Amino acid sequence: MADFILAIDQGTTGSTVALVDSQGQLCASVNVEFPQIFPKPGWVEHEPEAIWSSVQKALSRLLRKKLCKPSDIAAIGITNQRETSVVWDRRSGEVLHNAIVWQCRRTADFCETLRAKGHEDLVRERSGLVLDPYFSASKFRWLLREVPAAKRALKAGALAAGTVDSFLLWRLTSGEQHATDVSNAARTSLMNLKNLRWDPELLRLFEVPEGILPEIRPSSGVLGHTRGVRGLPDGIPIAGIAGDQQAALFGQACFSAGDAKCTYGTGSFIVMNTGSERILSKSGLLTTIGWQLDKQDPVYALEGGAFVCGAAVQWLRDGLKLIKRAPDIEALAASVPDHGGVEFVPALTGLGAPHWAPDARGLITGITRGSDRGHIARATLDAMALQNVDILRCMEADLGKRMRPLRVDGGAAANDLLMQIQADYLGRKLVRPRITETTVAGASYLAGIGVGLWSNTAQIKRIWQPEREFSVDISAAKRRQRMQSWQAAVDQTLVKAIPD
Numbered sequence: 298m299a300d301f302i303l304a305i306d307q308g309t310t311g312s313t314v315a316l317v318d319s320q321g322q323l324c325a326s327v328n329v330e331f332p333q334i335f336p337k338p339g340w341v342e343h344e345p346e347a348i349w350s351s352v353q354k355a356l357s358r359l360l361r362k363k364l365c366k367p368s369d370i371a372a373i374g375i376t377n378q379r380e381t382s383v384v385w386d387r388r389s390g391e392v393l394h395n396a397i398v399w400q401c402r403r404t405a406d407f408c409e410t411l412r413a414k415g416h417e418d419l420v421r422e423r424s425g426l427v428l429d430p431y432f433s434a435s436k437f438r439w440l441l442r443e444v445p446a447a448k449r450a451l452k453a454g455a456l457a458a459g460t461v462d463s464f465l466l467w468r469l470t471s472g473e474q475h476a477t478d479v480s481n482a483a484r485t486s487l488m489n490l491k492n493l494r495w496d497p498e499l500l501r502l503f504e505v506p507e508g509i510l511p512e513i514r515p516s517s518g519v520l521g522h523t524r525g526v527r528g529l530p531d532g533i534p535i536a537g538i539a540g541d542q543q544a545a546l547f548g549q550a551c552f553s554a555g556d557a558k559c560t561y562g563t564g565s566f567i568v569m570n571t572g573s574e575r576i577l578s579k580s581g582l583l584t585t586i587g588w589q590l591d592k593q594d595p596v597y598a599l600e601g602g603a604f605v606c607g608a609a610v611q612w613l614r615d616g617l618k619l620i621k622r623a624p625d626i627e628a629l630a631a632s633v634p635d636h637g638g639v640e641f642v643p644a645l646t647g648l649g650a651p652h653w654a655p656d657a658r659g660l661i662t663g664i665t666r667g668s669d670r671g672h673i674a675r676a677t678l679d680a681m682a683l684q685n686v687d688i689l690r691c692m693e694a695d696l697g698k699r700m701r702p703l704r705v706d707g708g709a710a711a712n713d714l715l716m717q718i719q720a721d722y723l724g725r726k727l728v729r730p731r732i733t734e735t736t737v738a739g740a741s742y743l744a745g746i747g748v749g750l751w752s753n754t755a756q757i758k759r760i761w762q763p764e765r766e767f768s769v770d771i772s773a774a775k776r777r778q779r780m781q782s783w784q785a786a787v788d789q790t791l792v793k794a795i796p797d
Contacts, residue, residue: 299371300750301364302741303533305352306734307377307461308541309398309563310611312348314355315734316364317741319750321760323732324365327358334395339402339646339655342395345383348461349468353527360528367529373469374537374744376544376736377461379484382436384447384509385464387455390472393446396461397436400563400604400646404435405655416502421577423496424486425584429653431604433460434486434503441504456509460485462538463511466521469535474521477511479595480543483586488513490575490584493595516543517747518591536747541736542566542600543587548739549704549730550761552754557692557700559685559719560736561709564649565606567688569599569700580691581651590746599695601650601688605659606681607709609643613677619670627712630678633671638663640786641676643684651691652791660790681709682719683783689723702726702766706735713767720767724776727767 300319305312310333315326329351334342360367380399385392397403408428411417417428426432437458440447450456457467463477482488482495487505489496495507514520516539523533539547542560546568549558554572559565570587575597577584587596610626613619620626642648644657661673693700703725709715710733720727732738742760745751 299369301369301371302744302750303370303373304737304740304744305373305375305465306541306737306740307348307352307375307465309378309400312351312355313734313737314352314359315737315741316359317737321738321742321757323734323737325359325362326734326737327355329355329358337403341398341401341646343381343398345385345392345396345464348396349465352465357528370529370533371750372534372536372744372748373523374740375462375465375535376539376541376740377465377481379460379481379540379542380431380433380436381461382433382440382458383461383464384440384444384456384458385467386450387457387472387475390467393450394440394444397439399431401436402430402647402655404430404439407435407438408655411502419502420486420499423489423499425483425490425575425577426486427581427583427653430655431649432484432486434499434505437505438503451506451509458505458509459511462540466535466538469523469526470521471524473524475511476514476520478514478516478538479586479589480516480540481538482513484540490586490597493589515591516588517743519747534748535744537740537743537745539588539739539743542568542602543598544739544743545706545735546570546598546739547588547742548732548735548737549706550754550758551704552758555701556704558704558706558735561606561681561705561707561715563606563608564602564604565681565685566600566602567685567692567703569692569696571597571599573597576695578691578695580694581653582688582691582695583650588743599692601692603684603688604647604649605643605645606684608645609641609677609681610709612645613674619673626674626677627714629671629674631714633669633675636676636679637668637672638665638782639668639672639676640782641673641680642786642790643677643680644790648790650688652787654791657790660786662786662789678712678715678718679783681715682722683780685719686722686780700725702728704728704730706730706733716767717770720769721771722776722779724769724773726769728763729765729767731762731764
């Protein structure tokens with residue numbers, strides 16, 4: 298009986314393929330990393346073929362575990378790094394350039410030009426997003442203008458462009474489907490949040506032809522079927538797609554307005570379900586789509602993201618060589634009682650919400666003769682948490698009320714010290730679920746609902762279970778003092794971000 302879901306979680310540094318059973322439990326997962334490409338300062342790329350190869354390798358290794366027969370897979374769900382942009386040839390399937398990654402800042406000048414011309418209000422009102430190189434629209438424009446092969450394919454009517462989900466769907470269906478879901482389309486700056494269609498005025502503004510873009514579909518429901526995928530039979534429905542943060546929101550069973558989660562990955566992202574209401578932020582946050590189930594109205598959300606979270610730990614490991622393995626950060630940070638006055642603002646690829654300063658660069662300050670590796674490690678964990686406090690305060694200002702206990706997930710959510718720091722600085726209880734890889738869970742649940750393995754979100758809510766809670770353990774006065782020190786460091790970073 299086909300009662301397993303195969304989930305593909307395509308992330309910034311690697312691809313995970315996982316198997317989830319009909320009870321919503323994770324049976325196994327395999328992760329395969331791929332190289333990061335940095336052609337110039339502030340530029341970040343991925344090779345799309347390396348992404349596809351990492352998915353294939355992870356799938357092959359998972360199937361070798363023989364936890365089920367391939368014919369037992371009822372559906373496939375996809376979740377992905379969102380704004381990363383890919384172009385390929387519809388005729389041959391050939392990739393025409395490296396993918397431009399969501400972290401890449403190469404289009405900052407163009408976005409600033411649009412802002413100077415007064416277009417930001419239009420972009421925000423239509424798409425819910427700010428004018429920033431983070432989003433896909435300016436990346437598509439760059440690819441269309443700067444890549445000769447893309448120009449030739451466009452002229453021949455053979456160009457396809459999309460985010461990573463649409464590229465994976467194309468490959469999984471051997472080119473039969475060029476589609477995306479509403480949650481990924483909402484991150485391009487090209488979709489109208491009201492009617493969930495590509496917006497003609499935004500397309501003109503960013504000089505992106507609608508014909509190269511994927512069809513926009515609900516997040517749950519059959520979008521295509523496997524064809525020619527090594528190790529899998531033809532005909533398995535791909536029945537769920539959501540951007541990674543929206544998948545995590547769904548996987549955390551945040552189904553009621555006011556429910557929120559924070560995912561700690563390469564970046565960190567707080568997303569709050571706002572139900573049927575589109576709240577346009579006045580505090581530098583983003584209005585987006587949470588998900589849309591087939592034949593239902595969309596669920597909206599508010600989001601704030603910090604570009605660098607786990608990536609800061611990777612930098613300590615790979616750049617500064619302070620630790621050998623990423624998990625070593627917890628013990629090193631715990632070797633000191635606090636940050637000792639050291640502040641690290643990890644603006645390694647600019648600052649995201651609520652500052653939106655693409656030219657900002659990282660800053661370490663407050664170092665003395667008494668500072669050591671432990672203080673830098675502790676300042677890094679503090680920064681990962683403090684960025685989220687800035688976002689939360691803006692979110693509560695937009696909502697006009699306090700947030701409920703925050704649900705946490707992602708790789709760094711396993712770090713107990715970080716979670717306690719986060720609860721202390723937020724002044725809110727945190728709840729960590731038993732399954733912290735909630736992007737995988739969300740993709741699986743959407744796909745399962747899409748093929749009828751589960752009938753509704755009420756069934757999913759019964760699957761979700763808490764593992765541990767973290768309560769606030771510092772005074773309000775100490776929290777205010779810590780925030781003042783952090784804000785002073787952020788202010789220094791923003792001053793340095795002002796162009797000469």
